[in-house]
Amino acid sequence: MKALITGASSGMGRDLARVLSARGCELVLTARREERLEELKRELGAGVRILPADLSDPAACFGLYEKTRDDGIDILVNDAGFGVFGPFDETDLDRELRMIDVDVRALHILTKLFYRDFKKRDSGYILNVASAAAFQPGPLFSSYYAAKAYVLRLTEALAEELRRDGSRVYIGALCPGPVATEFDSVADVRFSVRSLSSFAVARYAVDRMFARKTVIVPGMQMKLARFAERFLPEAAVVRAAYHMQRRKTHP
Numbered sequence: 001m002k003a004l005i006t007g008a009s010s011g012m013g014r015d016l017a018r019v020l021s022a023r024g025c026e027l028v029l030t031a032r033r034e035e036r037l038e039e040l041k042r043e044l045g046a047g048v049r050i051l052p053a054d055l056s057d058p059a060a061c062f063g064l065y066e067k068t069r070d071d072g073i074d075i076l077v078n079d080a081g082f083g084v085f086g087p088f089d090e091t092d093l094d095r096e097l098r099m100i101d102v103d104v105r106a107l108h109i110l111t112k113l114f115y116r117d118f119k120k121r122d123s124g125y126i127l128n129v130a131s132a133a134a135f136q137p138g139p140l141f142s143s144y145y146a147a148k149a150y151v152l153r154l155t156e157a158l159a160e161e162l163r164r165d166g167s168r169v170y171i172g173a174l175c176p177g178p179v180a181t182e183f184d185s186v187a188d189v190r191f192s193v194r195s196l197s198s199f200a201v202a203r204y205a206v207d208r209m210f211a212r213k214t215v216i217v218p219g220m221q222m223k224l225a226r227f228a229e230r231f232l233p234e235a236a237v238v239r240a241a242y243h244m245q246r247r248k249t250h251p
């Protein structure tokens, strides 16, 4: 099998590349930091192609598809993403729009293009990296949580369309809580709960993807939190979310 992984220069994308490589997949890796991708290519050996790209530019997303459409991609992993933290009136609009371009728009474009191809041939896997942030509104991290809700809802809806069509194509959303990567330093936050290991999350995600699970939630803590949220009024969940977020700057 061959996998195209976005966000492969760091964190979960890099570990997803390691896990899929160890399972015999050939890889096409993308991110902006070319030297990081070169380093990973050296680590993983043969069967790795790198295509550096800035996915905040829609033209780069279409270009990535054009460069890989004849490569026989079987697995698309939409991992690239980042968060912008802070009160909504203080966060930088340009940075937020770039975040929406990467976290939502690039993922949407690549999902659409590969989804169509996969549907035609009735095979293929799409793993979209959402977040546990997708499960509720996130005051002080508002646009990031909203972006991840988009990823989760899009993915769930497409999974149902595929199921109705009797398609063998898989689509799923990975929804972890805090994971030890560069995410927190990029977003300039400190996690208020213990983070999971990125490699463990990647291994779990790949297992659950091949088991065709639509919503993948690693770690018992997040599974329990998601379960408990079902029994609480939305207003209480949002208030609790505010306090959780506030602790990221005032631990």
Ligand SMILES: NC(=O)c1ccc[n+]([C@@H]2O[C@H](COP(=O)([O-])OP(=O)(O)OC[C@H]3O[C@@H](n4cnc5c(N)ncnc54)[C@H](OP(=O)(O)O)[C@@H]3O)[C@@H](O)[C@H]2O)c1
Residues within 6 Å of the ligand: 006, 007, 008, 009, 010, 011, 012, 013, 030, 031, 032, 033, 034, 036, 053, 054, 055, 056, 079, 080, 081, 082, 083, 102, 129, 130, 131, 132, 175, 176, 177, 178, 179, 180, 181, 182, 183, 184, 186
């Ligand atoms: N860490 C967490 O706690 C956590 C929890 C839930 C979900 N997530 C999600 O997991 C995904 C991976 O994040 P991570 O935690 O592994 O963080 P990370 O270590 O910061 O990795 C983010 C990746 O996204 C890439 N990226 C960012 N902007 C890009 C752009 N404009 N064009 C192309 N690639 C870009 C980065 O590559 P370059 O900088 O080289 O371009 C990097 O490879 C993200 O979607 C994130 O929202 C993270």
